[in-house]
Amino acid sequence: MKDILTLGIESSCDETSVAVVKNGREVLSNVINTQIDIHTIYGGVVPEIASRNHIQNISFVSKKAIEDAKIKYQDVDAVCVTYGPGLVGALLVGLSYGKALSYAIEKPLVGVNHIEGHIAANYITHKDLKPPFLCMMMSGGNTQIVLVKDYNDFEVLGKTKDDAIGEAFDKVARVIGLGYPGGPKIDRMASLGKPTIDLPKPSFENLDFSFSGIKTAVINLYHKNPNLNKEDLCKSFEKTVSEILIENIKKAINNTGIKTIVLAGGVSANSYIRNSFEELEKDGIKVYMPDIKLCTDNAAMIASAGYYDFINNKTSDLSLNAIPNLKLSE
Numbered sequence: 238m239k240d241i242l243t244l245g246i247e248s249s250c251d252e253t254s255v256a257v258v259k260n261g262r263e264v265l266s267n268v269i270n271t272q273i274d275i276h277t278i279y280g281g282v283v284p285e286i287a288s289r290n291h292i293q294n295i296s297f298v299s300k301k302a303i304e305d306a307k308i309k310y311q312d313v314d315a316v317c318v319t320y321g322p323g324l325v326g327a328l329l330v331g332l333s334y335g336k337a338l339s340y341a342i343e344k345p346l347v348g349v350n351h352i353e354g355h356i357a358a359n360y361i362t363h364k365d366l367k368p369p370f371l372c373m374m375m376s377g378g379n380t381q382i383v384l385v386k387d388y389n390d391f392e393v394l395g396k397t398k399d400d401a402i403g404e405a406f407d408k409v410a411r412v413i414g415l416g417y418p419g420g421p422k423i424d425r426m427a428s429l430g431k432p433t434i435d436l437p438k439p440s441f442e443n444l445d446f447s448f449s450g451i452k453t454a455v456i457n458l459y460h461k462n463p464n465l466n467k468e469d470l471c472k473s474f475e476k477t478v479s480e481i482l483i484e485n486i487k488k489a490i491n492n493t494g495i496k497t498i499v500l501a502g503g504v505s506a507n508s509y510i511r512n513s514f515e516e517l518e519k520d521g522i523k524v525y526m527p528d529i530k531l532c533t534d535n536a537a538m539i540a541s542a543g544y545y546d547f548i549n550n551k552t553s554d555l556s557l558n559a560i561p562n563l564k565l566s567e
């Protein structure tokens with residue numbers, strides 16, 4: 238069978254990325270231009286600045302992805318682009334570029350849901366991974382348990398009622414003075430601490446989550462006592478958050494009988510969370526997690542998800558628009 242090359246484009250937040258992937262699993266190139274340094278001085282992503290930088294970078298990043306893959310634009314079989322969820326102005330840059338490229342090279346356009354992209358990052362890391370499985374999706378904008386029935390068939394079993402888990406990491410980091418991006422900074426600080434501080438955990442009958450209570454508890458504790466050991470505070474925060482995730486994933490395993498767990502999204506780079514999930518393997522659960530560099534936003538994951546849409550004839554036309562609050566399976 239002929240190899241299929243998908244070109245992925247990702248610009249939903251502050252990374253401009255273009256990648257080429259073979260048959261959904263093999264990365265030929267994955268160029269990521271991050272704007273972290275630009276937004277750090279503001280303490281978070283400034284949407285208008287992100288859009289402007291995407292405009293400046295997208296053509297260069299795309300050319301580099303083609304060069305690195307050692308192909309020509311004409312060799313690409315489908316142009317796969319994130320159309321949501323994300324920042325509307327940022328999404329529109331990648332989407333407009335993707336539409337123009339698809340039109341120019343006369344190859345199909347595939348609109349990709351960014352959340353599906355995060356899940357697909359695992360198909361690149363683990364060549365043997367196939368649905369069905371349960372996905373613990375943890376990013377800056379999303380926290381949900383997804384039943385992945387097939388490559389294009391998803392059911393959300395539970396989700397956060399308030400903050401996303403990454404948002405909680407970022408807000409805690411900002412308040413205790415670690416700055417942006419918060420997740421990796423908390424991760425590093427926690428590695429030096431002990432989990433000595435009790436923090437509240439929400440309790441739901443179903444598989445939903447809440448992270449605003451623990452976030453507020455950490456912030457209040459710190460405001461009352463700014464001399465609190467930050468390393469211990471970060472470790473206690475990570476431990477409690479991990480327990481919340483593990484308790485719900487165990488319920489999902491019991492409810493569905495599915496014993497394959499896949500982590501996805503930026504927060505799946507967290508070392509404490511990765512270790513906590515690895516512990517489940519002792520109970521006969523198979524746990525997959527993406528390679529660290531594929532946890533956060535990148536276009537290879539979009540090219541992989543787009544491949545599975547493309548081979549299932551899920552292509553888009555040039556009327557495709559950005560949908561900032563796109564849900565899974567829309």
Ligand code: KG4
Pocket residue numbers: 250355375376377378379402403404406407418419420421424502503504505506507508532533534
């Ligand atoms: O998936 P992602 O790159 O963007 C979205 O699609 O939302 O996730 C970004 C989130 C941020 O909140 C960032 O702080 C968090 O992932 N993150 C981490 C770590 N690395 C990134 N959180 C905890 N520990 C990490 N090592």
